[in-house]
Amino acid sequence: xxxQYKGNAWALIPLIVFVAMFLGxxxxxxxxxxxPLNVAIIVASIIGLLLNRKESFQQKVEIFTKGAGHSNIVLxxxxxxxxxxxxxxTEDMGGVKSTVNLGLSIIPENLIIVGLFIICMFVSxxxxxxVGTVAAIAPVGFGxxxxxxxxxxxxxxxxxxxxxxxDNLSMISDTTIAAVRTQKTKMSDKFKVNIKIVLPGAILTIxxxxxxxxxxxxxxxxxxxxxxxxxxxxxxxxxxxxxGINVIIVLIGGTLLSAIIGLVDxxxxxxxxxxxxxxxxxxxxxxxIIALLIGGLVALxxxxxxxxxxxxxxxxxxxxxxxxxxxxxGLVSAADIATANNTISILxxxxxxxxxxxxxxxxxxxxxxxxxxxxxxxxxLLPYSPQVIAAAGVASISPFDxxxxxxxxxxLGVCGLVAIFFRLPxxxxxxxxx
Numbered sequence: 001x002x003x004q005y006k007g008n009a010w011a012l013i014p015l016i017v018f019v020a021m022f023l024g025x026x027x028x029x030x031x032x033x034x035x036p037l038n039v040a041i042i043v044a045s046i047i048g049l050l051l052n053r054k055e056s057f058q059q060k061v062e063i064f065t066k067g068a069g070h071s072n073i074v075l076x077x078x079x080x081x082x083x084x085x086x087x088x089x090t091e092d093m094g095g096v097k098s099t100v101n102l103g104l105s106i107i108p109e110n111l112i113i114v115g116l117f118i119i120c121m122f123v124s125x126x127x128x129x130x131v132g133t134v135a136a137i138a139p140v141g142f143g144x145x146x147x148x149x150x151x152x153x154x155x156x157x158x159x160x161x162x163x164x165x166x167d168n169l170s171m172i173s174d175t176t177i178a179a180v181r182t183q184k185t186k187m188s189d190k191f192k193v194n195i196k197i198v199l200p201g202a203i204l205t206i207x208x209x210x211x212x213x214x215x216x217x218x219x220x221x222x223x224x225x226x227x228x229x230x231x232x233x234x235x236x237x238x239x240x241x242x243x244g245i246n247v248i249i250v251l252i253g254g255t256l257l258s259a260i261i262g263l264v265d266x267x268x269x270x271x272x273x274x275x276x277x278x279x280x281x282x283x284x285x286x287x288x289i290i291a292l293l294i295g296g297l298v299a300l301x302x303x304x305x306x307x308x309x310x311x312x313x314x315x316x317x318x319x320x321x322x323x324x325x326x327x328x329x330g331l332v333s334a335a336d337i338a339t340a341n342n343t344i345s346i347l348x349x350x351x352x353x354x355x356x357x358x359x360x361x362x363x364x365x366x367x368x369x370x371x372x373x374x375x376x377x378x379x380x381l382l383p384y385s386p387q388v389i390a391a392a393g394v395a396s397i398s399p400f401d402x403x404x405x406x407x408x409x410x411x412l413g414v415c416g417l418v419a420i421f422f423r424l425p426x427x428x429x430x431x432x433x434x
Contacts, residue, residue, distance in 0.1 A: 067299020124166020
């Protein structure tokens, strides 16, 4: 039992191999697209299955498959597939082109990317899922990069950044719910504390994006006509998200509306519609399988004690209240780096974070905010997170290309550290207990 409590650092080898293959091959070839994600995760998974000789290979396979079949992983895969159907159907119907052209027509050139970020912020807050936001808005972001001289890496990173803003703050986000429940505080109280910490980061991101893209130029030789009817599916997605409808229903509704518009205006026939839906689903299958394999690999790492070792490594270095807050940030950061899933990382680190918070008198509103902020920070920075992979996949670029432009996720971490070191915001102790 003692060994299991301490964990096992060797269990992290598959994760280290996974990241090292990316970095090693990318640095060696000068091209980070050389190493396919699916190959890297397969190799890492095989190594994970070969570790821990105390258990049979069949037992390890069962652990892997149970992790791959976790409800969060399956839901993520379903969102990817439905988003693929929605994106492809809407694109073939002409919706993406019309939406991009509408934006180019009404938004000043120097505010195109800033506008994209703000739209993603609102959608993600309303939808409560960064994965769903990326899946729904990334095609529009890629369309903007094609119509302007702004790189696809910047637009895709902007979409991910806006998505992580909502994932951290939305009242219906599973990460927010997990943070609040594990720290035993109220959703509204956590939101009030959290928004004070991260809002400066969002404002600085808007300013940074303006400086990066204020010289953007639209290709004047191209025709930017649009049909407002074809924009309606994206408006529907936005409205349903703002109302708080489940992301599955949002994507199904958007796909159906795009199908109806496309059939009515003869953008495609029944065969073309079915082909679009199929093409969209197939286009997302690779990302969905990668998510599944990552889920299985994380289950193996956790079972073999890798996650426990990480959590205890951080916990044992806590000595003060400020150190406790840093420890909580380190706990959830380490868990997210290991799992590439901010919800799971909060659920893993949450109970231990609660113990640390109680021991060192950290306000539960603050500890919940720290958990959510740092999980979202690394989720938007990791080149192997589902959000970054999905956004890069839409633009057919390497996930590593997005990392230098992950402005908001980076500032989210900076804001969190500033709040810890300067003990911000000042909280009223009489309101601490939920």
